[in-house]
Amino acid sequence: xxAPPKKSTNGSPxxxxxRFLRDRSAFRGCFSIIVFLLIWxxxxxxGLPILKAIPPPSAVLSAFKESFVDPxxxxxxxxxxxxIGLGFILAQLIGIPMGLLMGTSRFFRELSLPVFEVLRPxxxxxxxxxxxxxxxxxxxxxxxxxxxxxxFVTILNIVGxxxxxxxxxxxxxxxxxxxxxxxxWRIVLPATLPSIIVALTVGIGxxxxxxxxxxxxxxxxGLGFLTWRAYVTFTYPLIVVGMISIGIAGYISSAIIRxxxxxxxxxxxxx
Amino acid sequence: xxxxxxxxxxxxxxxxxxxxxxEATAGKISIRDVSIVYDPEGTHVVAVDSCSLExxxxxxxVVVGPSGCGKTTLxxxxxxxxxxxxxxxxxDAELLCSAEKTAKPGADRIVVFQNGALFPWKTVLDxxxxxxxxxxxxxRKEAMAACHELLxxxxxxxxxxxxxxxxxxxxxxxxxIARAMMNDPKVLLLDEPFRAMDALTKTVxxxxxxxxYDVSNxxxxxxxHDLDEAIFLGSRVIVVTSRPARVKKIINIEIPRPxxxxxxxxxxxxQLKEETLEAVHEEAQKAFEAGEREMA
Numbered sequence: 001x002x003a004p005p006k007k008s009t010n011g012s013p014x015x016x017x018x019r020f021l022r023d024r025s026a027f028r029g030c031f032s033i034i035v036f037l038l039i040w041x042x043x044x045x046x047g048l049p050i051l052k053a054i055p056p057p058s059a060v061l062s063a064f065k066e067s068f069v070d071p072x073x074x075x076x077x078x079x080x081x082x083x084i085g086l087g088f089i090l091a092q093l094i095g096i097p098m099g100l101l102m103g104t105s106r107f108f109r110e111l112s113l114p115v116f117e118v119l120r121p122x123x124x125x126x127x128x129x130x131x132x133x134x135x136x137x138x139x140x141x142x143x144x145x146x147x148x149x150x151x152f153v154t155i156l157n158i159v160g161x162x163x164x165x166x167x168x169x170x171x172x173x174x175x176x177x178x179x180x181x182x183x184x185w186r187i188v189l190p191a192t193l194p195s196i197i198v199a200l201t202v203g204i205g206x207x208x209x210x211x212x213x214x215x216x217x218x219x220x221x222g223l224g225f226l227t228w229r230a231y232v233t234f235t236y237p238l239i240v241v242g243m244i245s246i247g248i249a250g251y252i253s254s255a256i257i258r259x260x261x262x263x264x265x266x267x268x269x270x271x
Numbered sequence: 272x273x274x275x276x277x278x279x280x281x282x283x284x285x286x287x288x289x290x291x292x293x294e295a296t297a298g299k300i301s302i303r304d305v306s307i308v309y310d311p312e313g314t315h316v317v318a319v320d321s322c323s324l325e326x327x328x329x330x331x332x333v334v335v336g337p338s339g340c341g342k343t344t345l346x347x348x349x350x351x352x353x354x355x356x357x358x359x360x361x362x363d364a365e366l367l368c369s370a371e372k373t374a375k376p377g378a379d380r381i382v383v384f385q386n387g388a389l390f391p392w393k394t395v396l397d398x399x400x401x402x403x404x405x406x407x408x409x410x411r412k413e414a415m416a417a418c419h420e421l422l423x424x425x426x427x428x429x430x431x432x433x434x435x436x437x438x439x440x441x442x443x444x445x446x447x448i449a450r451a452m453m454n455d456p457k458v459l460l461l462d463e464p465f466r467a468m469d470a471l472t473k474t475v476x477x478x479x480x481x482x483x484y485d486v487s488n489x490x491x492x493x494x495x496h497d498l499d500e501a502i503f504l505g506s507r508v509i510v511v512t513s514r515p516a517r518v519k520k521i522i523n524i525e526i527p528r529p530x531x532x533x534x535x536x537x538x539x540x541x542q543l544k545e546e547t548l549e550a551v552h553e554e555a556q557k558a559f560e561a562g563e564r565e566m567a
Binding site: 166173176186190191266 | 350351352376377378380381384386387388390391392393401402405406434435436450454
């Protein structure tokens with residue numbers, strides 16, 4: 001006797017394409033992208049007022065194909081990622097302990113906040129000329145400006161997080177026998193972790209804004225430089241390639257932070 | 272282990288185990304002429320005024336009084352969260368605090384807070400073993416074994432690896448009581464722990480606390496606004512005056528233990544409630560009028 005055919009469940013892989021087609025939000029998303037590309041393509045072909053100066057998607061696609069096999073293109077990716085990596089990691093290495101110290105020690109907060117409050121409102125890009133003066137190479141200037149982009153955001157979020165820890169947790173920990181050291185490592189640090197993750201998420205976005213602009217102003221490589229060079233050399237499809245590449249790079253960075261964040265704060269998944 | 276009996280999921284005491292600490296020998300609290308003044312040099316708010324109270328070891332003492340009358344201030348002084356302006360508080364023969372000395376918070380007086388204070392970033396297991404680990408009383412392996420035994424005894428098995436946000440409010444309160452019991456405290460200080468709960472969950476958790484009390488015989492200092500809760504749980508109900516807090520009336524609750532909800536419909540219970548209500552209502556009225564004057 002043959003075995004009865006297995007009933008497929010909703011979660012089976014075979015049902016996924018059908019479910020995707022039935023999923024209205026996914027359908028609407030795809031539809032809007034297709035309409036956007038269509039308007040862009042037709043607008044550039046028929047010379048609509050704003051779109052006529054922009055290369056059509058077909059030209060961007062062929063520029064993308066060429067870039068994909070060009071090592072210089074991947075070199076620009078690498079340059080931007082190294083600058084982001086250095087600036088962002090330095091900002092976290094200095095900003096997280098400093099933010100925790102400012103959040104937990106009134107003495108340190110009162111000592112450092114005035115300087116911090118004067119420097120914080122200065123946009124990172126306003127630092128480009130000054131940093132070109134006090135850093136020996138353009139590369140170091142760009143990393144420094146990128147660092148500043150994430151540094152102030154990190155401190156601001158962590159100070160806020162550390163200062164808003166519920167006093168009940170501290171009291172409970174003290175009554176359970178915690179020392180000051182235990183309070184810091186076992187209560188303050190994990191309680192501030194969600195704010196640290198927010199600082200990382202916002203910080204990486206600001207880093208990309210800053211690095212791209214700094215590369216346009218002072219760089220000799222990187223995705224920002226690639227976009228700017230495409231503009232000054234009239235290779236317009238490459239401008240869009242550069243823009244889309246920056247978008248993809250930013251998305252990849254944010255996705256890494258998101259995964260890292262959700263691994264570091266498993267208790268928040270359940271809220 | 273800490274408990275001498277096992278408590279079922281419904282909160283009922285189950286099979287008897289050899290008792291280790293069922294007879295209370297420690298945990299007597301003496302509050303002697305205690306006054307607590309906030310900002311004595313400035314606004315000078317008298318929260319507690321010449322308050323004296325003796326709580327024998329192993330008693331379930333419930334304190335009721337109007338909002339803002341100073342009950343929590345008194346509990347915080349016993350816990351060691353702040354000092355007293357005059358008078359003394361003793362635990363057994365040890366001076367906890369006086370005008371010159373502020374009690375150090377410790378695992379012998381564990382507080383269960385109004386809105387709960389389980390660490391959200393720790394699992395139920397890690398919350399419960401936090402105290403013994405941090406105090407160096409047990410290594411992690413011993414603490415985990417003790418915790419699993421305690422969770423079984425307290426009818427909480429199967430949730431040890433969940434985060435507090437993954438369990439219900441009633442369950443969280445039970446875990447918090449379990450965390451306190453894991454430290455084998457002399458005194459349990461509960462500051463309106465069931466306040467934010469719905470009526471049905473409250474009855475379950477109240478019964479649970481009663482069963483934990485019946486098998487552990489710890490001294491309990493319990494603050495509440497709920498008169499039914501006070502009479503159902505307490506051995507004595509201490510009615511305190513509107514701010515500043517002073518002992519107004521002490522009502523002995525002679526309902527035999529173990530208790531169940533049938534006592535809530537008895538004539539004796541009705542008389543106790545009337546007596547308590549009379550004392551509390553007068554103070555609530557005074558607190559309300561004082562509030563009106565402050566607002567004016």
